[in-house]
Amino acid sequence: MPDAEVEAALAHWAPRFIQNGVDYNDFVRTVQRIDTWDQWLPEWSRTADEQAELAAESDATGHRDTAGHAWRRAATDRHFGKFVWMVDLDLAAEAGRRSVEEMRAAHTRLDPTAERLEIAVDGSTAYANLRRPPGADRSPYVVLVPGLDSTKEEFFYFEQGFLDRGVATVSLDGPGQGETGVRLPIRPDYEVAVTPLLDALAARTDLDHDRIGLCGVSLGGYYAPRAAAFEPRVRAVAGISGPFCFGDMWDDLPPMTRQTFVVKSGAKDDAEGHRIASSLDLAGVCERITVPALYVTGAKDRLIPWQQTQRQAEETPHGTFVNYPEGNHGVSNMPYRARPLIADWMTDRLTGRG
Incomplete structure (x- = not known):
């Protein structure tokens, strides 16, 4: 058993x-x-x-x-x-x-287009994977942001949905995530990684820097809206099952999730982890987002209550909220519905088709 x-x-x-x-x-x-x-x-x-x-x-x-x-x-x-x-x-x-x-x-x-990127961030290095649609001369691109326990290595199929629509992808390990998190702990101001990433990409002629999207999953659903509020080059943002304030559900999280946050935030114990988690708060932030924003979740999410994601949409001036009644955390039990929706929505905003 x-x-x-x-x-x-x-x-x-x-x-x-x-x-x-x-x-x-x-x-x-x-x-x-x-x-x-x-x-x-x-x-x-x-x-x-x-x-x-x-x-x-x-x-x-x-x-x-x-x-x-x-x-x-x-x-x-x-x-x-x-x-x-x-x-x-x-x-x-x-x-x-x-x-x-x-x-x-x-x-x-x-994928012969795939490239590994190294970006200077806050005295250390962040890592990302860039992939481009085959045959494209100058593509819009979307930065994909993992959550607490995910990394860029989890995104191969997620990336493919955008690539199939002519949008390049940059899957980023930011502070507390994957190989970047070995030296940089979790922090609330995720734009500290997104801004230098966009700076590093700015000289490339194979990417369209006037058409940049941002999409995050789970805790990345906090990071992406947070970065979009402070990074003016982002033209559209999507958050999937993200928290409005991560500390709100601390006591209801699985023990291994809390322990993971404690370790990746550099906290000394559960109490300090809760304090740091509470600093991941979008109060006063979503109202700064001026671009189209999509928030997607599932009503059966047992990790991040759907009301947390709904609040993100309600406090974002151009926010759209989609809640799948049978969806779980990340709507990963219904990828055939949620992922095409997100990829189509982002592509439409970056290409002007929608």
């Missing part, structure tokens, strides 16, 4: 795994081997190793496409092994490093 942490992880996030590229059969086989939370990362790493072995074999026989998808699955499996797993921080960090390498291998084989 799985313990409480394993049951919570499956109850809250199982659809997200499949939505973002974990093979369903890998998912079933892996969770069948897990009874206790301390087994979570080791067993997901075992599954990732199997995919990496297939990738290496396919590389050796010259089958780049097969290898690329196997590397992608390895990266995603390994990411979900460590995503809220704070049991052994050294093991989690090693899994994060390998997930980055495996996704880079996937990009090399599957």
Whole structure:
């Protein structure tokens, strides 16, 4: 019988795994081997190793496409092994490093446009993945922002929805996220990462800097509106299942989510984590957003109550609110509805079609 942490992880996030590229059969086989939370990362790493072995074999026989998808699955499996797993921080960090390498291998084989970006942020370095629509000379682009426990390595399929519509993507690990978060802790002013990213991209002639979008998921659904309020180059923003004030639901979050925030914010304990979480507050911020803004959530979200996302829309001058009655957190149980809606809405605002 799985313990409480394993049951919570499956109850809250199982659809997200499949939505973002974990093979369903890998998912079933892996969770069948897990009874206790301390087994979570080791067993997901075992599954990732199997995919990496297939990738290496396919590389050796010259089958780049097969290898690329196997590397992608390895990266995603390994990411979900460590995503809220704070049991052994050294093991989690090693899994994060390998997930980055495996996704880079996937990009090399599957998308010749993909580039790894390094951006100077607050005396350190932030990292991002740029992908461009094939054949496009000068594309609008959208910056994709992860949440508390997600990273740019989770976004391969999310990116594809924009690429298919002619919009380039820049998936960013900001403070507290992925490999950037190793040195930069969570902070409320996420524009500290978005602004230098846009500065670094400004000289490129293959991107249209008059048509920039911003889209964030979960805690990224706080970060994206926050950055849009203070970064005038953003032309449209979308937030998915984002909190208005993250501290409001602190006591109702799963224990591993609170622990993840404590670690990634640099807090010394739960109480300080709650204090920092409460500083992630959009009071007085949403009213500064002057561009079109879309807020999407699900009425069955058990992590961020839908009313939090609704408040974002209500306090944004040009805010639109979409609430799927059967949707869960991130509406990851209905990707066939939510993701096309978001990609279409963003594309329309950046191209003038809508």
